[in-house]
Amino acid sequence: MTTRAWLLAAAALAVSIVSIVPTGGSTHAAPVSTEVTSGPAWPERGQVALTFDDGPSAYTQAVLDVLADKGVHATFFVIGDYVNASTAPLLEAMSAAGHSVQNHTRSHPHLAPLSDVQIVEQLATTSDRVEQATGVRPSCFRPPYGSTGPRVRSVAASRGLSEVLWSTDTSDFERPGAEVIVARALADADGRPLTILMHDGGGTRNQTIAALGPVIDGLRARGYEFVTLCSRRTMNVAPGGAVRNEAPGASMKRVPNPPAGLVAIEPVRVFDSRTGARVEAGALVAVDVSAVVAKDAVAAMLQVTVDGAVGSGFVSVVDCAAPRPTTSVVNFAAGAVTASGALARVVGGRVCLVVSAGAHLIVDVTGSFAPSSTVGLRPVAPTRLVDTRTKSASLAPGTVTVVGTPPAAAVFVNVTAVEPAAAGYLTAWPCDSPRPATSTLNFSPAQSAVANGAVLRTGPGGLCVWNSTAVNVIVDLVGVFEDGGALLRMFEPYRLLDLRDGTGGWHGRIAGGQTIDLTPGVDRGDVLIGTLTATQIAGSGYLSLSPDDGVPLTSNLNTSTGAGDVANLTAVAVGADARIRVSAGGTIAEDVVLDIVGSFARRSPP
Numbered sequence: 261m262t263t264r265a266w267l268l269a270a271a272a273l274a275v276s277i278v279s280i281v282p283t284g285g286s287t288h289a290a291p292v293s294t295e296v297t298s299g300p301a302w303p304e305r306g307q308v309a310l311t312f313d314d315g316p317s318a319y320t321q322a323v324l325d326v327l328a329d330k331g332v333h334a335t336f337f338v339i340g341d342y343v344n345a346s347t348a349p350l351l352e353a354m355s356a357a358g359h360s361v362q363n364h365t366r367s368h369p370h371l372a373p374l375s376d377v378q379i380v381e382q383l384a385t386t387s388d389r390v391e392q393a394t395g396v397r398p399s400c401f402r403p404p405y406g407s408t409g410p411r412v413r414s415v416a417a418s419r420g421l422s423e424v425l426w427s428t429d430t431s432d433f434e435r436p437g438a439e440v441i442v443a444r445a446l447a448d449a450d451g452r453p454l455t456i457l458m459h460d461g462g463g464t465r466n467q468t469i470a471a472l473g474p475v476i477d478g479l480r481a482r483g484y485e486f487v488t489l490c491s492r493r494t495m496n497v498a499p500g501g502a503v504r505n506e507a508p509g510a511s512m513k514r515v516p517n518p519p520a521g522l523v524a525i526e527p528v529r530v531f532d533s534r535t536g537a538r539v540e541a542g543a544l545v546a547v548d549v550s551a552v553v554a555k556d557a558v559a560a561m562l563q564v565t566v567d568g569a570v571g572s573g574f575v576s577v578v579d580c581a582a583p584r585p586t587t588s589v590v591n592f593a594a595g596a597v598t599a600s601g602a603l604a605r606v607v608g609g610r611v612c613l614v615v616s617a618g619a620h621l622i623v624d625v626t627g628s629f630a631p632s633s634t635v636g637l638r639p640v641a642p643t644r645l646v647d648t649r650t651k652s653a654s655l656a657p658g659t660v661t662v663v664g665t666p667p668a669a670a671v672f673v674n675v676t677a678v679e680p681a682a683a684g685y686l687t688a689w690p691c692d693s694p695r696p697a698t699s700t701l702n703f704s705p706a707q708s709a710v711a712n713g714a715v716l717r718t719g720p721g722g723l724c725v726w727n728s729t730a731v732n733v734i735v736d737l738v739g740v741f742e743d744g745g746a747l748l749r750m751f752e753p754y755r756l757l758d759l760r761d762g763t764g765g766w767h768g769r770i771a772g773g774q775t776i777d778l779t780p781g782v783d784r785g786d787v788l789i790g791t792l793t794a795t796q797i798a799g800s801g802y803l804s805l806s807p808d809d810g811v812p813l814t815s816n817l818n819t820s821t822g823a824g825d826v827a828n829l830t831a832v833a834v835g836a837d838a839r840i841r842v843s844a845g846g847t848i849a850e851d852v853v854l855d856i857v858g859s860f861a862r863r864s865p866p
């Protein structure tokens with residue numbers, strides 16, 4: 261993006277940028293030079309990667325013959341125990357012919373239950389053997405059975421391996437018949453990026469071999485270009501900023517929930533540890549929300565607040581059925597009061613959270629998502645509903661600011677507190693109800709601006725915002741919930757971007773003026789929802805998310821040195837090229853993490 265276009269986009273974002281971005285020409289796009297040493301490292305829109313697992317085997321040569329006949333290259337995730345003196349020449353020939361040979365562990369275990377040392381052994385041994393056979397060290401691994409998690413990815417990243425999952429599972433190992441394999445392979449082939457999972461080992465593969473030609477013909481007929489994964493490198497180099505690495509885009513698993521619509525309620529406090537002891541680090545907090553969410557709720561919209569922490573840390577929303585750290589929703593510093601919105605799966609009427617350091621935890625529920633509701637999200641062009649800075653120096657403590665809202669069941673707003681004089685909080689609620697004993701965001705004088713995303717029921721009277729101490733308030737509308745809008749699909753939470761370890765294809769701290777692009781693997785127009793976090797912050801500025809072909813749906817984070825790590829509930833529409841952008845403004849350098857928990861999809865999947 262040019263400097264001018266970037267500044268225009270920044271002007272359009274709204275949300276408290278005015279108060280913290282230096283005026284004049286001090287923000288500028290960092291020059292990015294592109295160094296392409298070979299072809300693509302992950303599928304883009306209109307591209308397909310054929311991938312084969314569990315070889316080499318007696319069937320691998322027949323797969324290679326079909327590929328050669330069709331003039332297509334593929335990516336093979338091989339099992340280290342099968343790489344030996346007798347198979348090495350085959351692997352060498354595959355690599356020399358232009359296929360990508362990658363890592364599927366040494367003995368095909370579930371990786372998630374293994375220790376770090378065992379995971380390293382599984383991956384490193386296989387990489388060593390592949391490199392010995394082909395002369396090219398794998399840069400990617402695929403976890404057997406999709407058994408993975410943040411720890412597996414982190415251990416693999418420490419060995420230079422990025423994770424590849426898949427978008428389309430043919431389940432060819434079931435041997436359902438070649439026609440069924442073809443139909444499954446083509447089921448999602450509507451132009452979206454495809455990574456198709458098949459097998460050249462692990463059993464009799466005659467059906468896979470019979471299906472492969474028609475699969476390739478069908479993809480060609482739909483205009484797809486065939487690419488290999490991970491064997492080639494593209495580097496975008498931004499001096500002083502994040503650099504693109506060879507990691508593929510993240511993949512996600514959809515939790516098998518039906519699409520769900522919003523059931524909005526007045527905010528209700530469902531958990532508050534301040535009446536007793538702090539929540540201990542690592543302890544599972546299971547909060548019964550069955551009395552306030554819809555009977556068939558699959559997810560709850562929460563406001564999570566941390567108070568009086570004994571050290572800095574973060575809050576994770578975890579799966580009650582399988583509690584292990586997934587993604588963080590609130591980052592906090594010792595003693596501070598910090599809040600953020602979060603979307604949590606509801607299992608058995610409960611939501612579950614874990615803190616990484618001892619702290620008081622407060623949980624409010626503002627709504628739930630249930631298959632029985634058809635109230636969905638309709639994104640709108642960012643609209644500033646109120647900015648009290650235009651009326652007064654600051655609002656007196658206890659002021660109620662009335663915010664007019666469009667007619668809708670509920671609104672998705674970004675609420676920002678600007679230049680508070682003292683520590684305090686804001687409460688937002690529908691004006692046709694009494695003010696609840698909940699908080700929408702917390703702030704302290706150390707922060708020039710604090711923003712938080714919230715989904716709130718609204719009514720004819722609009723939204724009311726109450727401030728506990730002197731501060732100014734900005735409310736930006738980013739979407740409305742109405743009948744027929746896009747319904748929520750929950751994912752298994754996944755990390756789309758982590759600049760600290762290269763997850764998502766970028767590595768190193770983002771610099772002010774820099775924009776980086778991500779391919780989340782969902783359809784254009786879908787709206788992703790999750791948490792954006794900034795850490796290791798130096799300087800001051802902000803982060804925003806946007807579709808690759810538009811201005812940001814919402815400005816997401818204001819960051820400054822000394823204010824600590826910050827996180828916010830965020831939503832972003834996926835653009836025309838099935839990508840999103842992360843833009844940094846101001847004079848910052850910081851690490852960025854983006855965790856995704858679901859998406860609002862315009863149409864039901866097949």
Ligand SMILES: [Zn+2]
Nearest residue numbers: 313314404405
């Ligand atoms: Zn496998």
